[in-house]
Amino acid sequence: MGWTRRRDDLTAIVQAALRRVDPYQMLLDHVRLEGDELCVDLAGSPRRFDLLAYRRIVAIGAGKATAPMALALERILGDRLDGGVIAVKYGHTERLQCIDMIEAGHPVPDDNGQEAARRIMAIAADSDEQTLVISLISGGGSALLPLPARVVIGGEEVALTLDDKQRTTSLLLACGADIEEINCIRKHLSMIKGGHLLARLAPARSINFILSDVVGDSLSSIASGMTCADPTSFGDALGIMDKYAIVDRVPPIVRRYLEAGRSGEVEETVKRGRPELALTENILLGTNLQALEAAAGEAQRRGYRPVRLTSRIVGEAREVAKVLAAIALDCAAGSILAAPPVCLLSGGEPVVQIRGDGLGGRNQEMALAYLLELAHHPELAGNLTFLAAATDGNDGPTDAAGAFADLKLLEIASETNLNPASYLANNDSYHFFQGCDGLLKTGPTNTNVCDLHLTLIDSLPSDQAATT
Numbered sequence: 001m002g003w004t005r006r007r008d009d010l011t012a013i014v015q016a017a018l019r020r021v022d023p024y025q026m027l028l029d030h031v032r033l034e035g036d037e038l039c040v041d042l043a044g045s046p047r048r049f050d051l052l053a054y055r056r057i058v059a060i061g062a063g064k065a066t067a068p069m070a071l072a073l074e075r076i077l078g079d080r081l082d083g084g085v086i087a088v089k090y091g092h093t094e095r096l097q098c099i100d101m102i103e104a105g106h107p108v109p110d111d112n113g114q115e116a117a118r119r120i121m122a123i124a125a126d127s128d129e130q131t132l133v134i135s136l137i138s139g140g141g142s143a144l145l146p147l148p149a150r151v152v153i154g155g156e157e158v159a160l161t162l163d164d165k166q167r168t169t170s171l172l173l174a175c176g177a178d179i180e181e182i183n184c185i186r187k188h189l190s191m192i193k194g195g196h197l198l199a200r201l202a203p204a205r206s207i208n209f210i211l212s213d214v215v216g217d218s219l220s221s222i223a224s225g226m227t228c229a230d231p232t233s234f235g236d237a238l239g240i241m242d243k244y245a246i247v248d249r250v251p252p253i254v255r256r257y258l259e260a261g262r263s264g265e266v267e268e269t270v271k272r273g274r275p276e277l278a279l280t281e282n283i284l285l286g287t288n289l290q291a292l293e294a295a296a297g298e299a300q301r302r303g304y305r306p307v308r309l310t311s312r313i314v315g316e317a318r319e320v321a322k323v324l325a326a327i328a329l330d331c332a333a334g335s336i337l338a339a340p341p342v343c344l345l346s347g348g349e350p351v352v353q354i355r356g357d358g359l360g361g362r363n364q365e366m367a368l369a370y371l372l373e374l375a376h377h378p379e380l381a382g383n384l385t386f387l388a389a390a391t392d393g394n395d396g397p398t399d400a401a402g403a404f405a406d407l408k409l410l411e412i413a414s415e416t417n418l419n420p421a422s423y424l425a426n427n428d429s430y431h432f433f434q435g436c437d438g439l440l441k442t443g444p445t446n447t448n449v450c451d452l453h454l455t456l457i458d459s460l461p462s463d464q465a466a467t468t
Contacts, residue, residue: 003408006385006456010404011440013298013343013454014389018442020294021286021391021449023138023211024068024094030285031076031209038077040207042283049207051080055130059084059099060120062145063138063223064392064448065211067094067101069285070136074098085123086136087116087144092392092444107173107397108166109146117147117192124197127204135197135206139213139392139448141223142183143169147192151267153260160189164251175244176353178314179214183224187269188237188261189254193224195270201227202276211286213392213448215312215348219282227280230269234261287311288347288450291391295452299343304456306343307331313348313453317366318424320350320453324366324386325373328455332380340383344455352396358428361396363388363451367403367438368429371420374407381407383458389440392448398430400439402451412436 019025030042038049051057057080059073066086071094074081084099089106104113127133148160168189172182187194198206206227214221219228238258241247247255260266270276289311296306309327313320328344330336337344352362360368366388374381389395389402413420413436423432433439 002383002458003385003406006406006458007404009302009456010385010387010454012302013295014387014440014452016298017291017295017452018391018445018447021211021291021447022068023065023286023447024072026285027069027072027076027209033076040283042285047281049132051132054132054205056082057132057134058082058123058127059134059136060086060123061136062087062116062141063136063211064089064092064106064140065138065446066136066141067092067096068446069138069209069211070094070096070099070101073134073136085116085119087113089140089144092446094446104144106140106143108169109143109162111162113144113146114162117145120145121147121192121197121200124200127201129203131204133201133204133206135208135227137208137223137226138211139222141226142186142193145192147190149189149191149257153265158253158257158260160253160257164254165189168250168254171246171249174354175246176316176351177240177244178351179349180218180221181240183221184232184240185237187224187230187232188234188258190224193226194230195225195228195274197226198228198276198280199270199274202279204279206280208280208282209285210282211448212284212288213349213450215314215450217284217287219284228282229272229274229277233268234258234266238262286447286449291449291452292345292347295345295454296343299345304341304343305338306345307337309344309346311347313346313350315350317350317352317362318369321366321369322373324453324455325370328384328386328457329377329380332384332457340457340459342457344457346453347450349450352427354427356426356428358423358426359398359431360427360429361390361398361400361402363390363395363402364398364400364429364433365424365427366453367405368420368424368432371405371409372424374405375410375420378407384455386455387440388451388453390451391445393442393445399441400430400433401442402440403429403433404438404440409436409438
């Protein structure tokens with residue numbers, strides 16, 4: 001029953017990683033009120049903000065992890081906080097006292113998100129030199145704050161609609177574009193992303209606490225960079241659409257708008273050198289790498305040698321699975337990296353190219369592709385179990401965080417006539433793992449730092465160890 005213990009260990013390792021990137025606790029650990037000063041100490045770089053310089057302190061923000069951040073901020077500031085508005089994914093909530101919370105659609109935006117964006121921009125417009133705005137930003141903020149662009153081009157008003165953004169977002173999600181590519185386009189169709197929120201906030205000062213859900217932690221990509229400079233252009237956005245052959249499939253007004261931007265008829269997103277950038281401070285609160293370090297520590301406590309591979313996994317989930325499985329099989333053979341018992345750790349955010357009409361997410365798709373690799377090498381795979389999990393608790397449009405992969409699942413699949421290759425071809429990983437009890441369900445975690453990919457490998461069998 002080694003597979004049972006490995007799955008229990010993997011679940012505990014994931015929980016340890018989630019505790020490390022709990023945004024509520026991280027804010028309480030690193031942000032405090034000392035008299036009339038707000039003190040922030042992250043990464044050994046202390047900052048102090050004199051609150052007596054401001055007549056009003058308000059909070060705004062969006063993301064899957066923003067509700068616990070808001071709860072912590074209310075606890076830290078108490079009655080010094082004059083309210084605010086945040087947008088969160090449905091179900092990713094907390095009980096707040098003075099900050100209004102709007103639940104909205106993710107990954108495809110909806111009317112609630114649009115209303116939240118309008119209210120946040122109204123707060124920004126009403127802010128002045130005596131206002132301190134504290135932004136709470138985490139992954140998912142892009143979809144949760146849709147504010148379609150509206151400009152005059154050649155004397156004619158061109159107004160994008162929420163439907164235009166919904167259709168464009170759905171195409172981007174289906175074609176296999178990565179998050180930086182998706183957010184580049186989102187920024188150039190929006191009145192709030194790509195630094196536009198920061199421009200509206202001026203002349204108010206702002207502090208932005210940011211939880212990263214993008215590989216490499218680029219501030220301009222997290223929630224589409226609402227409070228920082230944007231290095232991308234309208235031309236880049238059109239280039240991405242050309243790359244995935246969707247430029248003729250998006251709503252015609254979207255293409256027209258982007259082409260007008262490329263020709264200079266529409267103002268670009270905020271670029272380096274803009275004076276508004278001096279009025280803000282972006283503070284990175286938590287990352288995938290921190291979650292991996294906590295996972296490594298828990299694995300070691302459970303008797304496994306942790307081997308950290310990378311926190312920058314990208315690419316198509318099926319192909320990533322082949323690489324990770326190959327590394328694990330070599331470890332299981334005792335021929336690479338470290339002899340078992342070992343825990344291989346990686347993180348990042350692969351993508352899925354939708355070919356079928358099934359249900360799943362990138363982590364479940366990766367686990368299913370990984371399982372097929374194990375099926376080719378049962379002589380090596382008996383002592384290993386893999387888990388791919390989304391740190392936000394929702395993998396794609398499902399109620400699962402991810403899925404396991406080991407030979408026990410293949411055994412159950414065979415007994416119940418579940419063909420993993422057929423399910424993978426139809427992008428139906430959820431129903432496959434549901435049928436053989438391979439799903440990991442955590443519920444919404446209220447944090448979000450990309451994905452975790454973990455493999456546990458037990459000690460080699462004695463007969464195999466003798467030959468290596």
